[in-house]
Amino acid sequence: MTVAEYSITVRQAVAEDAEQWDQYVAGAEAGTFCHRFGWSRVLHKAFGHRPRFLLALSQERIVGVLPLAEVNSRLFGRTLCSLPFCVYGGILADSPEAEAALRDAACELARNSRVGSMEFRVTRQTSSDWPSKDLYYTFRKVLEADHDVNLKAIPNRQRAMIRKGISAGLSSEETVDHKRLYRVYSESVRNLGTPVFSARYLKLLQDEFGEDCRILMITDGGDDVAGVMSFYFRGEVLPYYGGSTAAARTIKGCNHFMYWELMRRSVDEGVMGFDFGRSKMGTGPFSFKKNWGFEPQQLPYEYFLLNRDDVPNLSPANPKYRLLINTWQRLPLPLANRIGPLIAGSLG
Secondary structure (H helix, E strand, O other): OOHHHOOOEEEEOOHHHHHHHHHHHHHOOOOOHHHOOHHHHHHHHHHOOEEOOEEEEEOOEEEEEEOOEEEEEOOOEEEEEEOOOOOOOOOEEOOHHHHHHHHHHHHHHHHHHOOOEEEEOOOOOOOOOOOEOOOEEEEEEEOOOOHHHHHHOOOHHHHHHHHHHHHOOOEEEEEOOHHHHHHHHHHHHHHHOOOOOOHHHHHHHHHHHHHHEEEEEEEEOOEEEEEEEEEEEOOEEEEEEEEEOHHHHHOOOHHHHHHHHHHHHHHHOOOOEEEEEEEEOOOHHHHHHHOOOOOEEEOOOEEEEOOOOOOOOOOOOOHHHHHHHHHHHOOOHHHHHHHHHHHHOOOO
16 A cells, blocks of 8 residues: 555654654655754754744654744744755655645645745755746765866866965864854855854754764964865765855965865765755856856745745845945954844844
8 A cells, every 4th residue: 555545644843753854854865964853953042943844644654744944034024944044945755645745734834824935945846836936056966986086077277276275285174163163154254245143053053963064174374264064964065154264365276175175085984975055046156166067956946925926035146135235244253243143043
């Protein structure tokens, strides 16, 4: 008898479901690090977002999951998202029936919660008729076991920048000191005009995900000039929160060296998948990743609209935020780091 022949029920997940939830995600073809149950705890502790993780069950067996969180922002209103602060999300299900049950339950939850919209950060087109937007792309590929082969697969110009970083005498080292990364990352995002979250958020990620959440720092003469926090899932590494200091801009190839070192170290550990993460089409990071020889893959995020007629656009490329971005870039770093966490929770 198939799953479709049994009745499917949907309920909100509780803490006791965590182990079975993660087992299901680990075995799901489209499962990602962003689907893990730990995000429900991290998002609540760090930003106060209310977890609304949904389970689809048939004969008391999990046949689908949907990680959701409710975001209540004074700036942007109330929304449901799968999942804030994550690049991926949406429904994982064993069957169309389980997927439909989860989608229907999420829509009912959105109506009852009186949110303006609900966003699914899906990695592939679904059968829904919800509106989507062509904005984000991801970059993923499988690496080879031979470092020389991986280096030669990178186009000449980017490969030359990696070699310049090596020649500059840069070093890489893993650390558990999240404050080292925060100092670098917070300066980097301030320079981009984006409010930064608190350092506590990075520590919560470390505490929740353990060895699957690691920090690599790049040093120049013992000084931190760049760093990245990466997530590990099913043989793939996802560099997630990365940045560099103003000093790094005087070192040719610093950022190139950082990502090459992450690739090299990952391959040495047998982690062959590399996910460069999402970027907005037409931006510098988009071009940077594509120029490494990675093919962009569209992320067709979907939106269920309730109290609004258009798809939300919180992108920094939105002209309405240009003045705010320009102002933020001029803030002293200590002030930006003090104010940023009050705003950043709404920008995930």
